[in-house]
Amino acid sequence: MAFSIYDFSTLTQSIHDGLSSRLSPTGTLAMEWAIVGIVILLFVAVFGLFLVYAERKVCAFFQQRLGPMRVGPWGLVQTIADFIKLLMKELIQPARADKFLYNLAPFIVIIVTFLAISVIPFAKGLQAFDFDIGVFFVTSITAVGVIGILLAGWSSNNKYSLIGAMRSGAQIISYELSVGLSLITIVIMAGTLQLSGIVEAQRAGWFIYRGHIPAIIAFFVFVIAGTAETNRGPFDLAEAESELTAGFHTEYSGIKFAFFFLAEYVNLFIVSAMATTVFLGGWMALHVGNLEGFNHVMDLLPPVFWFFIKVFFVIFLIMWFKWTFPRLRIDQILTLEWKFLLPINLFNIILMTVIVLLGWHF
Template sequence: MYDFSQLTQAIHLFLVQHLNSSSVAIVELVLVGLLFLTMYAILGLTLVYMERKVCAFIQNRLGPNRVGPLGLLQTVADLIKLLFKELLMVKKADKFLFNLAPFIVVIASMMTIGALPFAKGFQAIDLNIGLFYIISITSLGVLGILLAGWSSNSKYSLLGALRSGAQIISYELSVSLSLLSIIMFTGSMQLSVIVESQANGWWIFKGHIPVFISFLIFLIASTAETNRGPFDIAEAESELTAGFHTEYSGIKFAFFFLAEYMNMFLSAALAATVFLGGWMPFHVSGFEGLNQVMDFIPPIVWFFGKTFTLIYVIMLFKWTFPRLRVDQLLTLEWKYLLPINLVNTIVIAFVVVMGWYF
């Protein structure tokens, strides 16, 4: 009913009529790039505002309420402030790497957003190895963090960066293993195929207990991978002041900040896509009336609804739990999440082979 491909096709045909083929490609690339950059910025600002409001309500506060109605312009004001701030340089820091690091982090988070299916036909590039691509690109972010910590010439930064390295390398295993369960069900890594396969029910319902376990593990592990919540040992405010980005100021700090929020959005969106059906409405096979009512809600609302619900859960983690210690973090991964995940993968293989799912 709501298909974005009709719109994109129309734009494509319009461009083909007026321009030659090579300029069509360039114009389309620029259009897509601009669209996604704008979306990236707006999503970042929304998430910062949302986090501040969510934590305020959890803590019996009002949160931002001075700039604009309900404080909606607060994040814009913050952004303007960060743009105008002086970019401090640390003495004896490695200048090139110091400046490079925030860009690596931001680019890594920006590159993944293109592969996400926001709605039917609303996807920059539908790779046939979509999941694999996203997993591999997100792990580039840790390079930026390590570089930031190393090049800052600060002891706190270095400690934070090393912690982050150990953390992300181990939690990546759990993230990819839990995604593997859905790959086994669908037999494809293409995100659009995974979404289509949930037309008659989301995987979390179709795959019942084993998928629910891998969903939980994915939620925990991806929270850890984005350096958030109870796993924020890389910045650990009360221990390392600000960890790897202690020495950054102004817009370079904002890049780290933005990348953290976008990574959170990404992991929530990925969980929504893979386990909760992405933009696919809530369907129960056999109840046609219900299915039609659900189809009436636009897929983009479904997608963002699911994503923001998961983001709320991730934020709730952060504002409820104490931070884990670095060795406990690794214990959690290697002694709990990974063994459970491995057993779970075998169970899922059984379930798939025997056809014990809906």
């Protein structure tokens, strides 16, 4: 099996050839779907658990604590132990809950994260679906996650859940605008909505550098809005312990709660991956102008590692936000979106259009 870590299309092509030599075209397609599904499922589980561990460690270090230390070396197995505990817990259902919607909601939330992951280009050729409308697909599919949250709050028959879901819905729907508009700012530059095309357009330089001022503004707007969209602090109003207990997942226990929890962290990954793909050059290595030697050394690191280094940088940035900034009130959150981020964003799009039309970018 031919395989190069620098170009995953060799691996996928050899899998495809191997399958189609044994199966009918329909069977090959079904088999490939199954493989993609299993890979994404495993990735979500492993990466989600790792992110939970990373969050606890990062939070601890920001607060001058050690964090989990007792399960495994440096507490590395802690989240796996937590997950096993959640798997074994009883699934409690409120007596007067809407049974069907109550059971459906966690699946909507987790399936949305799977769908969003499927279009992210991890490395050259390592992308499950390469749509023409990748950016549009990601923004629209993450918006569907709101339905899961609203259903969870509505069907639980609990006022805390309902208020938490409404807050979460109001927040996510408002911040969708900023996410979409900040991505459009870069799409103007790239001239394509296809995610692999956007990455390819950054071969000459990352968009955050090529688009200079408007791209940097768009990057920060995207990170702020993305933080709000994943319901993370300082925008974690949906889970205000003292007012709303746990918000929309108050009534969920066991594996259904784990679905919400995992989806939250995988959404953090999706936001970071989108920021990486669109602003920070995706899996492209760091290249500086005409420094041939430097560029060559940077090319030695496989693209998939470059992708994850950048993703972890953005994830760390978002965690840094969470453990530094005080929480906002609901009216402050909506003020921030409608009175600050949205006007800045609209102005930014005009600025970017002018710059692209006049050719003032690098």
